[in-house]
Amino acid sequence: MSQGGLIGVDVEQERVEEKDPELLAENKEQEFVGRTPWRLAWLRLRKDKVAMVSLGFIVFLVLVAIFAPLLTALIGHGPNAQYTTKGLSLSGIPVGPGQNGFILGTDDQGRDVLSRIIYGSQISLEVGIGATALALAVGTLIGLVAGYYGGWIDSILGRFMDILLSFPILLFAIAIVARFGPSLELLIIVIAMFSWPYIGRLVRGQVIGLREREFVEAARALGASDLRIMVFDIAPNLIALAVIYATLLIPVNIVLEATLSFLGLGIQPPTASWGNMIAEAQTGDLYTVAWWFLVFPCIALVLTTLAFNLFGDGLRDALDPRRGRGHLGTVQKVKRAARAFAFPSEVIRAARSSVFRSERERETP
């Protein structure tokens, strides 16, 4: 029904495409058959070295998190086991990287740093992806309703999102965790609660443009209900946008989890999370002579954030070629990606500027 760009994935055509690459290369005509927008995006993405390396790292990280028990079993050290004889020297100094079978060394309690980082990746991904998924669901739903119906519904929902956006996220997270006590579920809910308006704003903006388009009018003329139009005609056009901003929101949420855990408001020790590993290391003095159990969790966190940001940025270019950047060299790509990094990240900035824009729109009579 909908004519919008990214759906209309024709299964039949996709099969043709997947038949045989050599045959396709020989028969040029067939190359034009069945290139769905998703497939085109994938082809563009594949050329982007930075994004592909980042994707590789993300896949690796996900596998590590999934097979954490297996990996730690292979290493032979549980994440919370304290190796007081093998893992600490006689004077209680942690064992360095590569010594006594501890690949990344041990921490001040004689625990294996690598095993803890592996288990910490589970927490980071669970919270990062879980909170983002929740935010995506709520944000898309509310943005869709606000943008589609407009009028007073939009005013109320829009104002509500504005107010949430002007809240200091970290402070309120502190407040809520302080009242209800820290837990993984609460952490996910709190982070999602403050990140959905970013998605909501963006979706709303898109829907306002889409609802006036001919294919929506056509659907309405055919007698489709509002619900049907929203779900089957408008929503599919939002997928690309949602995927891009979800990818850029994940690292923001991962950092937020780590920050809350660092402040003692997130994951509680002895359960390993990168944030509380850094916090625990910093409470003692031993890290000054045994840098590894402070520095390795930091590296894990920074690399993960970096990978998601670079991948999200590449994804945006691949899915939204109209931004017209054409072919960029690797150096330029890395450079441009710099914009997407910051802790509030470009997601927040984009949402902010859309707040301003809507503000200006509203002022217009």
Add this chain to the structure above:
Amino acid sequence: MIRLVARRLVYLVLVLIVITFLTYVVFFVGNPNDLAARFAGRDAGPAQIRDAAVRLGLNHGFWYQYWHYLVGLLHGSFGLDFQNQVPINSEIARAFPVTASLVVGSVVIWLLIGIPIGIMSATHPRTLRDRAGTTFALTFLSMPTFVLGVLFLLVFYYYLTRAGLSWFPAAGYVGITTSPGQWFLHLILPWLTLALVQAAIYTRLIRGSLLDVLGEDYIRTARAKGLSRRTVIYKHGVRAALTPVVTQLGIDVGTLLAGAFVTERVFGLPGLGQLALNAIGAADLPVVAAVVVLAASFIVIMNTIVDIVYALLDPRVRLA
């Protein structure tokens, strides 16, 4: 213009009410006996708990209590804390200068770093200097504040001191009135921690903004009438390019304050963030609530000021 300002002010009041309301709901709604027991302390008997409930006004309805809280706030009072039953205002008054020193100092540093590097990148695009600026931005942009903080402390304090170069003092805070020199020394690392992440963002922001401005026709006109390159860039270019930066500065206050709280934790500075986090440890809810309300209000007020300044600077918003 007046309409716009009035509208923003009404909105400001609305947001402030929502903030206090949500804070109040999060912190004080729930089992009143529980709250009273916390207020009365650990060894309190039932009579004392009842007494505490009356003192806290818990025997009244919810709206009455919220109204009471709001009136207290409007009179500039955050109430008593649970631990020592002293006015929270005095605790905040003690912590505020620390957070203020941290925030103001780091804003100065980040602008001092961000603006020159941004201008350099924009005036020499695609050169080695631009690339160096980008590398700088990339390095610090991907670091969460606390990671940068702990690494700074490790390298610049512990490693340097062990190497015999005790340039930086240990974590902690010395009041500016006690010893301005020590105050400065103790704050250098926290300032840099907070400033570098933001400076990196501003480098990119200024670079982009200045590149846009330098592409404008009036810049070419200025060059054509024979002004020196320096005059064109600094007098005509940078001045126009800084407008979006100023707006961004106001918007970033929220991030900055959150970052300041994290930095305080890393460097053991007894500011508002530490106050709140310690209060959480002691389950001292009114103190946490006070800090949250204070910081949130500050951010919202700054955002409103930015909106109004934005309208003043950009006639398109004002005239629309």
